[in-house]
Amino acid sequence: MINGFIYTSFNPVQITNSLLINDGKIEIIGDNDKVLDHAKKENIEILDLKNKYYVIPGFIDAHMHIDELGEYINGIDLRDVKSINELCEAIKNKKEKFKNWIYGHGWDQEKFLEKRWPNHYDIDACTKNRPAIFSRVDLHSALINENAIKFLYSFDKEVYGIEKLPNDEASGIIKETAFDEIRKLMRENRDIEEQKELIELAQDELISKGITSVGFMSVDEKSLSAILELRSENKLKIRISAYLNSDIMHKSKQIKNDDLFQIKGIKLFSDGSLGSRTAYLSYPYEDDPQNRGFIAMEKEQLLENCLRAKDLNLKTAIHAIGDAALDNVIDVYKKCGKGNRIEHASIIRENQLNELAKVNPIIVVQPHFIISDFWVINRLGVKRAKWVYPFKSLINHGLEIAFSTDAPVEPIDPFLTIDAALNRGSNQNIELSKYTMHESLTIQEAYIAYTQKSAVAIDREDLGSIKIGKKGDLAILDKDPIKDYLNNRVVMTIIDGNIVYQSK
């Protein structure tokens, strides 16, 4: 690669014009003649960037769900639905394309004209007699139709999170374990070929955004088999660090990691989400004074799983959104050791920062939550606003933060994530920005969090920067990433030295 503007460092900014990737690894940096000479000798293809294009390390989305992203791309898009009537119409128009369950994602009752949660009566007519599930924007609750409700009563265990109508019948809104169980059922109905198609859909979308590696969280058995099949068919293009559901952690022993796909850890939940008022808080919700949220897994069990994972040489990643959940996770990691991850860490009290620094987990954040959770002050009140997504405070306390999108919860476009980290919604009228602008990151910090630090988060020290010996994973952009990030565009994505995406 010659005649480019190649970022070998973001802080301080260092740019060079050429590099050579040999056998998947960066071998020479910054010497046009040497690169040309070597390329000729070793018969390596030369890419001339014509003093026009910019090169950065490929983005690493440290926490996302590749199977759900595929579902999301294939499912009915309900993000812009503004009323319950519109919801029904949107479903009716698209339902024919599904073989089995009808599914979709992204509705938000906060956006509805009717200002209420929907129920199954609202969608029964537009889904007819097939089971249907439509997840809420935060992926912590869903609306199901009458046909799917009957499955709620087929489980042999007690499920938490079945919302009721005043007459005590199931409303169709399901949360937490009820949601998990129904979704599991839908996925069980899907064959492996369909699962592979969804993963391939997601992978193509990711590489088109310059993303070269992902931390794939909450991997279940079906997705694991699908990925292994794709790998053996040579159809895996993106690098995946997998964090398995704890019930299948033992499988890591039977599977060999290779350069693209590696099983790195397990994923656990300590609480729910703010949107569904299930994030576990130390003080009650501002808009629900009787409620402090929900504990998804007690401390003892988190620790037991973390220790079991450690025995298998796996890292642990624990979802903690509320500050009380974070207290629990800090306690667990004090006993389970270093190198583990905390996912989200959305609400952090000032007195938790030092505690966190002592345990020093890598904190995997989703800056775009700031935009999607525009109602967060309603949940927490103004006093707690400054505790929300305190990225700068974390860095100032010496903690490492890695960027991610939790896709499909947030859009996978890295430039949108970066914008949220820089502006905290101040350019989109987000109320939180009024209280937390001091938590904005610099653009350099943002790129570092999305590349180098995300590489640490997904436990791949061979990725994340343009240095000799690192893997040749790159994103080629049509504009300067520092000067013009928002109108920037990925023109090419390179993984392991191979072009895997090229814009038209």
Ligand SMILES: [Zn+2]
């Ligand atoms: Zn997630």
